[in-house]
Amino acid sequence: MKIAFSSIFLMVSILLGAQTDQNIYDIINAISEERLKKDVQTLVDFGTRHTLSDTISNTRGIGAARRWIKSEFETISKGCDNCLEVFYQKDLVKKGENQRIVKDVMVVNVVAIQRGTKYPNRFIIMSGDIDSRVTDPNDFTSDAPGANDNATGMAGALEAARVLSQYKFENSIIYVGLSGEEQGLFGGQGLAQYAQDNNWDIIGVLNNDMIGNISGVDGVVDNRTFRIFSEPITTAETDPETLASQARARRFYGGEVDGTSRQLARYVFKTTQTYMPEMNPMLVYRLDRFGRGGHHRPFNDAGFAGIRIMEAHENYTKQHQDIRTENGINYGDTFEHVNFPYCKKLTTVNAITMASLASAPPSPTEVSIGGIVEASAKLKWSKVEEAKGYKIYWRDTTSPTWDHSRYVENITEFTLDGIVIDNAFFGVAAISEDGHESVVVFPNKILR
Numbered sequence: 001m002k003i004a005f006s007s008i009f010l011m012v013s014i015l016l017g018a019q020t021d022q023n024i025y026d027i028i029n030a031i032s033e034e035r036l037k038k039d040v041q042t043l044v045d046f047g048t049r050h051t052l053s054d055t056i057s058n059t060r061g062i063g064a065a066r067r068w069i070k071s072e073f074e075t076i077s078k079g080c081d082n083c084l085e086v087f088y089q090k091d092l093v094k095k096g097e098n099q100r101i102v103k104d105v106m107v108v109n110v111v112a113i114q115r116g117t118k119y120p121n122r123f124i125i126m127s128g129d130i131d132s133r134v135t136d137p138n139d140f141t142s143d144a145p146g147a148n149d150n151a152t153g154m155a156g157a158l159e160a161a162r163v164l165s166q167y168k169f170e171n172s173i174i175y176v177g178l179s180g181e182e183q184g185l186f187g188g189q190g191l192a193q194y195a196q197d198n199n200w201d202i203i204g205v206l207n208n209d210m211i212g213n214i215s216g217v218d219g220v221v222d223n224r225t226f227r228i229f230s231e232p233i234t235t236a237e238t239d240p241e242t243l244a245s246q247a248r249a250r251r252f253y254g255g256e257v258d259g260t261s262r263q264l265a266r267y268v269f270k271t272t273q274t275y276m277p278e279m280n281p282m283l284v285y286r287l288d289r290f291g292r293g294g295h296h297r298p299f300n301d302a303g304f305a306g307i308r309i310m311e312a313h314e315n316y317t318k319q320h321q322d323i324r325t326e327n328g329i330n331y332g333d334t335f336e337h338v339n340f341p342y343c344k345k346l347t348t349v350n351a352i353t354m355a356s357l358a359s360a361p362p363s364p365t366e367v368s369i370g371g372i373v374e375a376s377a378k379l380k381w382s383k384v385e386e387a388k389g390y391k392i393y394w395r396d397t398t399s400p401t402w403d404h405s406r407y408v409e410n411i412t413e414f415t416l417d418g419i420v421i422d423n424a425f426f427g428v429a430a431i432s433e434d435g436h437e438s439v440v441v442f443p444n445k446i447l448r
């Protein structure tokens, strides 16, 4: 089955006058709980996927695991006229790089690119992790099933590839299994560097890490809430002078909570509310869990938008634990604790977000705002060649989400009558012919 994504949507939207896209509902229905379950089981069966584990065996260790993931992507590609470019992206990390690298190791990521029809060099990326660990981060031989952390994210990326590869999109999609996460985010660093070296234009990275636990250590059981972690602003502002001037601009014009990763997080939130209203997406205004890390961070460090999608209620007796029973508690990240209906829902959140973003035009590169000591805010933005129109968004300064909008066509500036610049935050998104929206851009210039 091959469907030209946009033309079908156009037909449906004309017929029904709908604002939603039937293809997105079809994608929701196509994500398979059974396949996710099977893939997590396969990954668990490699015994350990520790980054420093065996690479020779075909049944145990990270080598076997990554070869299986690569062959799985290749099988998916055969089902879509070879629509995926599948390859290993790897970097040698030397012994002593940090305390968790106790020997030289090749950190190998498995990458699958579904090339966009119009923008082959623009990418929306979904990542999961290949590697796993037990209590001692340097124990690379003990059984480390890593069922939830993070076979669920890896299985999610494979399943999203199976479903989305049946469609064509204007932007490219990358599905990737990263390695070296538990040893210090090495796989993400490697791929972020590779992206910079190859001038990838990255729309955003959806990093999935633990998307299958619904029973919290606090006793809460919840199969609808999930967290979207995003850093407030980009931290890739290393030059002290630029840093100072950007901080000064934020002080007077705002933007403390409106970095590019935050806009991506809002996009996931909105897409979920539109198409999966039964879910409770939860925006968390921080890079990651308190003091802890994940594989979106190296992308943020390189200046790319990236967020973490994960369960809302963690169970620490299952994470990074030797498999054992202690005081009646079963420790260990084993298969039977993964909730697959939930893992399916979070995989679906990724798939529909990527389908929407991969169908959207680029965001305007420049957005200016004015209206100081005037009754109305003015916005002006750079023209996006391929856009049919634009959506001007605004929200109360205390609101986390873009609550108000105004659609316009054929213009690149607009005055929002009676909306006072002081009392809201503003942004602009580009809209395609068939209604798909880009990520919102917060003003990056002042209109004088």
Ligand SMILES: [Zn+2]
Pocket (backbone or CB within 6 Å): 149, 182, 320
């Ligand atoms: Zn972990």
